[in-house]
Amino acid sequence: MPDLLLELFSEEIPARMQRRAAEDLKKLVTDALVERGFLYEGAQAFSTPRRLALTIMGLPVKGKDVREERKGPRVGSPDAAIQGFLKGAGLASIDQARIESDPKKGEFYVAVIEKPGRATTDVLAEILPQIVRSFPWPKSMRWGAASAEAGSLRWVRPLQSILCTFGPETEDPEVVRFEVDGVSSGDATSGHRFLAPDPIRVRRFDDYVPALERAKVVLDADRRKDMILHDAKDLAFAQGLELVEDEGLLEEVAGLVEWPVVLMGSFDEAFLDIPPEVVRTTIRANQKCFVLRDPATGRLANRFILVSNLVAADGGKTIVGGNERVVRARLSDAKFFWETDQKVKLEERLEKLESIVFHEKLGTQYERVERIAALSRELAPVVAADPALAERAARLAKADLVTEMVGEFPELQGLMGRYYATLQGENPSVAAAIEEHYKPLGPSDRVPTDPVSVAVALADKIDTLVGFWAIDEKPTGSKDPYALRRAALGVIRLVLENNLKLSLTSLFAKPFARTASSALFAEFLKAKELIEAIEQSPFAPVVEHPSVSELAGIFRQRQIAEAEKLARIMHVRALDLLSFFADRLKVYLRDQGARHDLIDAVFSLEGQDDLLMIVRRVEALGRFLDTEDGANLLAGYRRAANILRIEEKKDGRAYDEAPDLQIVNDHGLIEEKALAVVLHQARQEAATAVESEDFEGAMRALSRLRQPVDAFFDKVTVNAEDPAVRANRLRLLNSFREATRTVADFSRIEG
Amino acid sequence: MTSEPAHMNPARSFQGLILTLQRYWAEQGCVILQPYDMEVGAGTFHPATTLRALGPKPWRAAYVQPSRRPKDGRYGENPNRLQHYYQFQVILKPNPPNLQELYLGSLEAIGIDTAVHDVRFVEDDWESPTLGAWGLGWECxxxxxxxxxxxxxxxxxxxxxxxxxxxxxxxxxxxxxYLQGVESIYDLNFNGLEGDRKVTYGDVFLQAEQEYSRHNFEYADTEMLFRHFRDAEAACRKYLEAGEPRSGSNDSRHLMALPAYDQCIKASHVFNLLDARGVISVTERQSYILRVRELAKACGAAWLKTEGGGVAA
Known part of the structure; x- marks a missing residue:
């Protein structure tokens, strides 16, 4: 069976797009083939900075022949019908059609249409140009003389050549001929840009890979990664050092070279006085180089690993020298930032936060810090933190955003604040909280445990969530530009992993109120700015506008009138945020392996806004249902609920009044009396237990219902002849159903 | 190249580097222009790039452009940063299919031998919000x-x-x-000579860096600059309107795209100065950038109605 080899050769493809593009190419080509009935044995895609390559193994030489019989008009039909039939079936004359007869229809014509399967090369020549034209690059461009015309080819960077061959292993394959905007397919490619630039003729995948290797191109990105990692570790080992591994950097670097040559450079030891994270980030972000550490001490070494794309004539001396120069300049900058940043105390930087807009409608970072500081202080007692320390940490938490270092390397936010706070003698908890208040950043990130960190981390996230809910900017579908889902998950993990008992509703109340009033204030500021702009412009005399003091009056009046309306709106949005939390908690618990029906059973009770209590309840419910008592009680509940559903429907009314104990006493059987008594006790006990958050106890109380419920169903006929007795028994069952609701909504439980 | 005398040698003198690049691109058919005679933030602002990039007419040009970024001033104290520096700018429209090779040839010409130097094209997409322009490419x-x-x-x-x-x-x-192997801009040999006759980059520009940093950050007259911004904006609009083709005339060309564009350049530079003086808030900043972009767009539209923009005379 023949194989396909396709290579799309272009100018340098961004490293971050290569792997995805290779996968897209494989999927698009194989899908298009399968859709046309061409099955294959296997396919593999590859990428380098200058090429996407695809091989598909075991394709048929041509498609399947198709034979089709088409029924035509009766013999002797009008000429128009005959002609239409001939045209449709592609016959030249009616002699080519067969005549068949049928007892009902009589004699009629049948055309036999035989379509030979199309040659695979023809189909490829049809598919491939379309795929190239509509390739899903994240960003694409036009180029060259052809770009003068509308609709010219787009590619990630100029597409230079296409190699496409098809054929069996044993014979010379043929070139699949096609053309895309002036680029014609052939059987040639190029090697390494500098080391082997001459064209290479290629027949099939088996000789393509070694031919490229001879021309200093390693086709497989994973192999390039292995080579880099292996060589880097070797070089490090030879110096008694250890590579600081970095998968993201490795992936990127493998996309920047076709022929990796790993080299080692060094820098002045004096730079090691800078925090190691800064050294690493400087060398990584700017130079795409790896850092090394001393395995004995774990401290960074004054060496780095660079990956070049060249077997240099001088053994890499010039390349290392050049890279060292740049690393030196960058580290000098970093050292300068590190030293100058220390000259200004963090609290003196706060004023500068006023010029950083956090969000158009949510004010500046400065205003945000004010809100977070207030909230941290309020939260402190709940998380057992010192309120003064929590407020201090919150106030300094964003100050490093206006340091030189974070300006240069935004990813060091928090960490630099911690360093600078420590240097200026802040309490260690305050310094730690400055770094940790961003945490947790994802489902696997560490959750802070220091109470001060917890207070500020919660305040930061709650301020963000409440702010965006207050201005009605919620995540929709896959769009979550402000990472609000992550913030909510952060709150959930902070609360649960630190065993914090707090009511979300009351937590939201103040931040919502603060945001609402500042939103109105922001509107006022905007209007004020507008008026000032008008007053400065030459149009001032001709435009009618209020003065700034008039504006203040207008807004004061509006503030009073709007306060109530705003409060109503904010209430609705707070409830909405609460249900967002409920959704996120469900997702979180599901990921933790909790049964989703149990989560629903707890959530459908009203007033659930304490995350820790919800989770405890779900856990207790799960354990209870695993016991025999639990399982039987659930069965009893279902029986009761079924009877009630049927009877209530039949009667067109609910039996939600309390059962009349007089009737039970006068007419009831012993089992009925027993249930009524136990029900009353169990319900009270369960409610008391829930009150004191003893969910196990509540379940235990309910489990005492199991025996009387079973006995009731055993001996008592609900549908008694006396309508009063019947109604009262239904009320008794309803009362049982209600009792279960003290712990969960049993109707949501499955299985 | 090494046979060049030091004052013309790209590895020995700053001027040699400029002269070598000019010669190289002249050989590729570029017109070698002189710097635009206005203050700009980058070589792209030269009408030979911004405006000539628009329309169907082929165009090849290369030039040095002194560029001013007031905010980057460091009073001459930082060895790597300047508020006034030189860019060498090349534009080829349409881009020839071998532009990467031509570029590598220019590196070869200034003494970067690709047998020992690791030259790479690393993704870097370019965008100029003030010019309403973007493109894809690399940093080399x-x-x-x-x-x-x-x-x-x-x-x-x-x-x-x-x-x-x-x-x-x-x-x-x-x-x-890099070519001269010095660690500070100010140590660059400008003329390639040695001893008494040697002139360094510092000799030429250090005083200017100190004085302009003072000007840009401390003394630039902001009231005047705000006025200049408004004036330039108004003048740009005025010239664009005055240059519009007369209704009823057979000639549909715009008559004053270039003078109008000068005012757009001026507004952009004045904005950069105001920004360096720290008198523009973050929110205002965005609106100033938008105002300049609106001018740039209007000038681009006018240019497309001129002969240079492809309208037949």
């Missing part, structure tokens, strides 16, 4: 150092480039520092 690395920007213009002044132009920008000081 030599041994880990960014030495040039390479961009295929996709849009300029809000208009699609058809055909697309290729733009190359060389940061001359940084490149010269």
């Amino acid at each position: 690395w030599c041994d880990g150092m960014e030495v040039s920007q390479f961009t295929y213009f996709q849009q300029v002044a809000g208009f699609e480039c058809s055909p697309v132009a290729g733009e190359l920008t060389y940061g001359l000081e940084r490149l010269a520092m």
